[in-house]
Structures are given as structure tokens and as C-alpha cells.
Amino acid sequence: MIANQKGVDMAINFSVNGRPVSVNAPESTRLLWVLREELKLSGTKFGCGAGQCGACMVHIDGERMFSCLMPVAAAQGKAVTTIEGLSPGRMNALQRAWLAESVPQCGYCQSGQLMSAAALLAANPRPTRAEIKDHMSANVCRCGTYPRIVRAIERAVREG
Amino acid sequence: MTTRREFMVGAAGLTFTVLVDGCAAMRTEELRAGAALASAPAGGAKTVNAWASLAQDGTVYIVNPAVEMGQGSQTAIPLIIAEEMDADWSRVVIVPAAPDDKIYGNPGFRGLMYTAGSATVTGYWDVARTFGAQVRRVVMENAARKWDVPLAELSTEPSTVLHAKTGRRLSYGEIAAFAQVPAAAPTIRLEELKKPEQYRLIGKDVMRVELPTKVNGTAQYSIDVQLPGMLYGAVLRGPVEGTSPLTIDDAQARAVAGVVRIVPMAFGVGVIGETPWAAFDAKNALKVTWDRRARAFGHDSDEAIPVYSAAARDFNRAGKPWDTAGDARGAMQKAAKIYESEYVCDYSYHAQMEPLNSVASVSAAGDACEIWCGTQSQTMAVAAVAKALAIPVEKVKLNLTLLGGGFGRRGHRDEEFVVDSVLLSREVKRPVKVLWTREDDVHNGRFRPLSVHFLRAGLDSSGRIVAWQHRVACDEITAFQDPLRYKGGGEKDFLAMAGSELRTYDIPNRLSEQLPQETGIRTSSLRGIGFGPNKFATEAFLDEVAAKHGLDPVELRLQLLKNTPRGQAVIRAVVEMSDYRRKRPGRGLGFSFIDYSGTMVAAVAEVSVDKARGKVSVHDFWLALDPGIAVQPDNVVAQTESSIVYGLGLALTERIAIKDGAVQQSNILDYGVPRMHDIPELHIKLMSTPNRPTGAGQMATPIVAPAISSAVFAASGARVRHMPFLPERVLAAMA
Ligand code: FES
Ligand code: FES
Numbered sequence: 001m002i003a004n005q006k007g008v009d010m011a012i013n014f015s016v017n018g019r020p021v022s023v024n025a026p027e028s029t030r031l032l033w034v035l036r037e038e039l040k041l042s043g044t045k046f047g048c049g050a051g052q053c054g055a056c057m058v059h060i061d062g063e064r065m066f067s068c069l070m071p072v073a074a075a076q077g078k079a080v081t082t083i084e085g086l087s088p089g090r091m092n093a094l095q096r097a098w099l100a101e102s103v104p105q106c107g108y109c110q111s112g113q114l115m116s117a118a119a120l121l122a123a124n125p126r127p128t129r130a131e132i133k134d135h136m137s138a139n140v141c142r143c144g145t146y147p148r149i150v151r152a153i154e155r156a157v158r159e160g
Numbered sequence: 161m162t163t164r165r166e167f168m169v170g171a172a173g174l175t176f177t178v179l180v181d182g183c184a185a186m187r188t189e190e191l192r193a194g195a196a197l198a199s200a201p202a203g204g205a206k207t208v209n210a211w212a213s214l215a216q217d218g219t220v221y222i223v224n225p226a227v228e229m230g231q232g233s234q235t236a237i238p239l240i241i242a243e244e245m246d247a248d249w250s251r252v253v254i255v256p257a258a259p260d261d262k263i264y265g266n267p268g269f270r271g272l273m274y275t276a277g278s279a280t281v282t283g284y285w286d287v288a289r290t291f292g293a294q295v296r297r298v299v300m301e302n303a304a305r306k307w308d309v310p311l312a313e314l315s316t317e318p319s320t321v322l323h324a325k326t327g328r329r330l331s332y333g334e335i336a337a338f339a340q341v342p343a344a345a346p347t348i349r350l351e352e353l354k355k356p357e358q359y360r361l362i363g364k365d366v367m368r369v370e371l372p373t374k375v376n377g378t379a380q381y382s383i384d385v386q387l388p389g390m391l392y393g394a395v396l397r398g399p400v401e402g403t404s405p406l407t408i409d410d411a412q413a414r415a416v417a418g419v420v421r422i423v424p425m426a427f428g429v430g431v432i433g434e435t436p437w438a439a440f441d442a443k444n445a446l447k448v449t450w451d452r453r454a455r456a457f458g459h460d461s462d463e464a465i466p467v468y469s470a471a472a473r474d475f476n477r478a479g480k481p482w483d484t485a486g487d488a489r490g491a492m493q494k495a496a497k498i499y500e501s502e503y504v505c506d507y508s509y510h511a512q513m514e515p516l517n518s519v520a521s522v523s524a525a526g527d528a529c530e531i532w533c534g535t536q537s538q539t540m541a542v543a544a545v546a547k548a549l550a551i552p553v554e555k556v557k558l559n560l561t562l563l564g565g566g567f568g569r570r571g572h573r574d575e576e577f578v579v580d581s582v583l584l585s586r587e588v589k590r591p592v593k594v595l596w597t598r599e600d601d602v603h604n605g606r607f608r609p610l611s612v613h614f615l616r617a618g619l620d621s622s623g624r625i626v627a628w629q630h631r632v633a634c635d636e637i638t639a640f641q642d643p644l645r646y647k648g649g650g651e652k653d654f655l656a657m658a659g660s661e662l663r664t665y666d667i668p669n670r671l672s673e674q675l676p677q678e679t680g681i682r683t684s685s686l687r688g689i690g691f692g693p694n695k696f697a698t699e700a701f702l703d704e705v706a707a708k709h710g711l712d713p714v715e716l717r718l719q720l721l722k723n724t725p726r727g728q729a730v731i732r733a734v735v736e737m738s739d740y741r742r743k744r745p746g747r748g749l750g751f752s753f754i755d756y757s758g759t760m761v762a763a764v765a766e767v768s769v770d771k772a773r774g775k776v777s778v779h780d781f782w783l784a785l786d787p788g789i790a791v792q793p794d795n796v797v798a799q800t801e802s803s804i805v806y807g808l809g810l811a812l813t814e815r816i817a818i819k820d821g822a823v824q825q826s827n828i829l830d831y832g833v834p835r836m837h838d839i840p841e842l843h844i845k846l847m848s849t850p851n852r853p854t855g856a857g858q859m860a861t862p863i864v865a866p867a868i869s870s871a872v873f874a875a876s877g878a879r880v881r882h883m884p885f886l887p888e889r890v891l892a893a894m895a
Pocket of ligand 2: 104105106107108109110140141142143144145230513564565
């Protein structure tokens, strides 16, 4: 799955949630594992490792990205945002709406759902329901919280 | 399980514990260390084997015996206890129970600490309420003594005892400072418990305690555990259960940078690395050949269907009876009209969102172990680890985390995904986190079995169903998943057969029986267990009988439920909600009903069928359910939404195919988990009644497939009898 680049571990520099980081890992190592196991930011989740579930969703320079597919070397010089950095210290409108609608069940997919939803609203502050469904279909929720995610996004739009 | 309750006084607070019959003579010190509360509460309250503890600062500690996988039990059980205690919920701290079946086992689950089957609230309902009421009584008795007033003059408000006549008040924390505990627990009769209209917490939608951690990334699952000096493990398992490595070529794996150890095991090869990527790379670089003696080699799911079908249809082959009433065979012979049909369900997979993983730290001497895992049974996990290391259970310390989904996958007696990290940690005497990739999780999956259902209904001349036969040919589940329970429970395969009983329906002569197929395939309970396949078969078949005999499917169910008013009520509700009698051009409506362990569920699906491509689209789904008392009503609705979405995937797209014993699918996409754009509009009506709660975590899953199958028939005239309803199957049914 992860091709190993023997002996070419070089420092890769980027920022995570506004803090500069420098990591040593084989270039092709997926950003997900570096975030989780090196940088101890475990809010970003591993679900499939193949871009099929969205549990690993982060923002790269403000755009959503499957961190399980992204080689860490590709993060060089970029700004990475994880769930921990979505709205540090206080809840944003989406997180408040998520609680108001009691969205999470097992919760495992929810970091990724929130990162996807935040990217949607950043690009399209008043999405239609069809746009929400289309955009959010990149993320799987096995607990089936989909109806509540739709409601929560619409609430966040409404309540701001 | 009957328990006798005894109270013990804590050093600086009031601690309430439950001692089991026969163990009541044990002194506190003798209770095993492993049973101490997992995290000792602050504030000086002493808690040993406690269910609850009142601290002088007003904090109320309540033990949660269940695991949390999204269904809300972590909140619901303490909430029920707090309700009867009349505790101030804002001062409640929930403490995970230590792994001890004797003290914390679920009376509704054979006394095991086992969170499954939507049996948690149901199982603990009486125990939790009674215990809470006993605590309240003791607190009140202490206040009565202090004030020297009759107990009958006292009442409570949250965490406060009141004497209305004199206006005096004492908080539970104040009482904890001087309270004495009676030698024997006060007797509380069920009639003395609160009436639903007195509830302050039950039925009021209290926020689940862990919810805030699930919107900011701080919720802790076992995959998130970090320990100093921790290594990473991966395990390559053989393609089928019971096979062993014949040859292992690990030359390339050893060459991977960061690999620490390659560990040959009975069932595969383990790899330990400094990083997850080192472990994954090395695992992928292994070249292993496998011993072919295991039973499952050669099994092919497509080829197995005719074999199962032949078994189900051959009435000369006696099955293992499950549901018996009257004389099904005799009544069938006398029936005026017999209908028969066959239904098929493919293997299906849990796809819980968190791929299986665990963390273990085995002591240097190998005589003790600490584990971090998300299991559905704390005591099974501890027992499996103790067995693997040949050490006593007291030497295993469990750290239970949240579960990233369970759905029946995490409660097998062998807890293999927990033992993985234990075996690898033992090799290096360092903590090891074993990660299964999603591909591992699919390939090493344990599945709801392949099943073929042959059904017969015999009607008398008035059109009443008088005889019913349901023969289920399927892989065995219980014998594989939990051999102990299987042997102890009369070798009944309840995980496969549950739901084939039609106790609520007024059919006098019934026989459902199992024709177990020994395939060696790894099988498992899966959300809805036997209810999924069996209700698909029975309800879709009833719709078929109704159509063929010119009966109305709704009226037929209402007649069958003539002794079950609660069943009739949910049917009438869903008929009204869905405006069932209104014809919709281009659409078909399908109706279905199930009684799931006392929870009454009725549903209507509205579908259209793309007749050129065979694709089924579900547009709306209406469902009414009566689960008795809803402890957390909005959460019951959430669980119902969840169950429907799960049922949609199983009905329409999810499928595991097996060739030569090996699983053909690999990940989320080729297995076919539903996404947001696949979900119809859901319309749910919760019809709580003041009856004991009967469960809500999976009750809707089994009703989805039969409702859709019947709707497809209404829309297209084609009867889809093979789940999932893949387009090619729909096209074949229409041809
Ligand atoms: S883990 Fe990245 S998409 Fe699933
Ligand atoms: S909340 Fe469990 S997978 Fe989404």
C-alpha cells in the first residue's frame, strides 16, 4: 500500500493548524498516518485508506483532501487544517449545529464529515439540499447519520 | 439472574454495591482487584465494586456497565439509575464498570457484560431502576433519622431530601457525610418505582454525555491510543479460518526500514514495526503459502446457493426446529391452498467505520497484560486475553474505549482482534498497537451467513393462514461466534434463527427449522441478527401470498395481529403517515410489519424501478415503531434512522462473494455501503407506550428489505427474492 522509499527520509516542512511542523518520514507515507501517529492529532480518522470513506478528511490550503491518499511530501509548504484546528477553543456554527441535531452516533466518521461540511460552506455559504447531498456523499457514515447531517448543515447556514 | 443487593459504607462518602447471591459473605478486601472501578473518582468517595457513589461534594458517581458504540447506552443506563435515585444529572459522573459479569452482567443477556441485540436498556431496566430507588431510600432514611421525622413525610428533589412541613432540606452530599447504611438493602417493589409521569430524566432527551467529544476530534477510540515506547503491528491472516502458514518468505519484509520483528503465528504472520507504515509495508511484502486443509477452501457462494436450496426444499431432511406451534405438517396437508416460495440472502459484512484494532502491553515476565480496545463484551475480551497468555483474568487490565461502530462484529468469544496485539506485545515486551487495514477488515471479516429460505403457507377455505413452514439453510453462526454459549444453550443457533418465529401472528400451526450448512466460513451476528434474513423471507412471502390469494397486505397483517393491539396501532399509523391508499403513477408502495422482541415496527417504502437498467430507487420510507418506554426519545429516532440506512444497504447493494473460501471484496466501495445521495426521505413516528422498553438499536433494519421487495413488486410486477436487489437480479425478476 505504502511504497517504502528506503533511506530517503528528508525533513518535510508544512504547517498544521497554524503551527509549523517538520517531519521525517518516507516521502510516500500518507499524511494521515503522520498526523495521527507522529503529530498525535488523532481526530483525523482512518477508515479505508483508499479515498472511499472520507474519515480522514482534512483541509489543504482550505480545500478538502483525503489525507489517506496524500503523500506527506505533497504537503511541503502547505497549510494543513485538521478537526483539532477547525475552530480551536470554541465551537463553530457547524459544531454547534451538530450537537443541536445530535448528529454523532459512534462518532468515528464525524471529524471527516465536519471537515467536508466546513469546506462546502467556505466555498458555498448557502448550499441547496441537493448540493449538500452531492458534496457530502464523499463521506460515509456507517451509523447512517445522513439525515441529521443534512439538517445540521442547514441549521448552521441558518444560525450562522 | 437474581441479585441480592448489599450496601457498603465508603470511607468518605456513600458507596452502593451489588453483591451477588452466594458471594454476599465476601468482604470488600476479598473482591478481586480487577473489579475495582476503572477510574477512581476524585473527592474521596470510596468505590469498590460499586454501582453508585455519593461524594460529600455532591458529585454522584454512577457506573455504566455497557459499551458505547453510538447507540447511547453509556448515557441511558446511568440515566435510568439517576432517575430513580432522583440525582441531579448535572452532578453525575459516569464511570466505566470493571469487567465482572457477576456484578455488572446484563440480566437480559444471560448475565454477561455484553452490549448487543438492542438488549441493554431492556436488560438492565429493572435492575437499574430498583438499584436507584434503593439508594434514594437509604438516603431518605438517613435524613429521617437525622431530623427525627417519619420517612413518609420526606420527598426528594434532584439530589436533595426535603421535609415539606418544616421546610428543611439536606443535599445528598451532606447526607453522605453522616449516613449509615443498613445491613440489608431496603426492599423496593416494582410498584414503588416512579410512574412515567414523574420522570425528570427519562423521556426528556438528555444530551448523550460523550457527544461534545465527537464534534471536536477528542473522542478516544482504541485506534487513538498512544503509549510511550509503543510499536505498531500488522497481521497477515490466511484466506480462510483455520488455515496455517505452510511456507513463509519474509526476506523482503525484513528489508523494510523500521521493521522490528516478524512473528510466525498459528493463524498467520505478524509484523512489528517502528511506525504504522513500516508494519503495513512489511506485511505487504510477505510471501506466504497456506495449508489447504481448512474446511472453507473450495467454498463458492454462487455455487452454494443451489446446494442450500436443495437442503431447504427437501422435506425428508429433518431440520433443527426453532419455532414450533401446533402441527404444521399435518395442517399443511389439510390446507385448501398451499403457496410456496424461496428467498435468498447473500453474505454481508459489518463495515463498522473503525477498522478493527487494539493495543496491548504485556509485562516483561509475560504474566500480566494491559489492553486498550473497543469490544462489545468487556469480560469476553479479558477472558480471551487471559487464555492467550495462560494467565489469570485478574492479571488482565482492560481499558475500554469508545467503539467506532460495532454492529455485532466485536463480540466474538475469541476476540481475535484484541488477542492480535497481545500476542505481538508478548514478543517484544513493549506496547503494540495492531492495526487492521480496511482490506484486512473485509478479508478477515465475519459475515451474516448465506441463507436460502424455503417457505410454505397453507390457507383454509376461508383464506385464513392455518399452516406455516419456514426452512432455513444457512451457515451456522452461534457455534462459530460463541461456542460456549452454543454448547450451554442446547446447540441452538439463535443468531441465525431468531426472527423466524412468528409468535405475534395468529397462525396456529408453525414450524421453522434450520438446515445448518457446515462451510467453515467465518460467520457473525450482524445488526438485526436472524431477524434480517428471516423477516425478509417471511414478510416478503406474506406479501406474495396476499397478492396471489387476492388479499390486501395490510388487512392480512391486521387480521394476523388480532391479539396484538400494539402491532395494529403501528400499522394504522404508518398507513396514515404514508397515505398508503393513494396510488402514485410510476411508483410502488410496499408494506411490512415486524415484532422485534416486543418492539412493534411497521413500514412503507415508496420506490420506482428503472425498467431498462433494473435499478431500484427508494424515494420515501415511512416507519412507525412502539418500543415501549423510550428512555431517550430522540435517540430512539436516531437509532431508527440509523437502522433504516443500514437496512437499505443490505437490501440494495451490500454483498460479500466468496470464491475458494476467500472473500472477493476489499473495501468500502466494492462492498457497497450507502452514501447520503442513496438515502430516501425518512419519516419516523415514535409511538412510545408505557410498557417496558424492548429495544431500539436495530429494530428497523430487518423491515427495510421486505418493504422494498414488496414495493418493487407493486411498481414493476417483479418479485425480487434475492438480497441484495442488484440491478441484474431485478432485471432477471422482471424478465
Ligand atoms: S480513510 Fe481516507 S477516504 Fe477513507
Ligand atoms: S457516526 Fe458512526 S460512522 Fe458516522
